[in-house]
Amino acid sequence: MQEFQDKTITCVDCGQDFVFTAGEQAFYQEKGFTNEPKRCKACREKKKAAHQNEQPKEEK
Numbered sequence: 001m002q003e004f005q006d007k008t009i010t011c012v013d014c015g016q017d018f019v020f021t022a023g024e025q026a027f028y029q030e031k032g033f034t035n036e037p038k039r040c041k042a043c044r045e046k047k048k049a050a051h052q053n054e055q056p057k058e059e060k
């Protein structure tokens with residue numbers, strides 16, 4: 001069994017370092033995700049929130 005270690009990754013959005021924890025890595029592997037997260041949690045939440053707020057808003 002593979003052992004995971006916390007890993008520090010730099011967020012591509014805000015440039016801040018964030019920790020990709022061992023638990024998250026295990027979760028990712030379990031889900032079959034091969035890519036590491038590129039964004040910190042805050043930016044991911046922001047993106048998610050933006051996505052959820054996606055309303056048909058067309059201003060012309």
Ligand SMILES: [Zn+2]
Pocket residue numbers: 011012013014015016039040041042043044
């Ligand atoms: Zn970020």
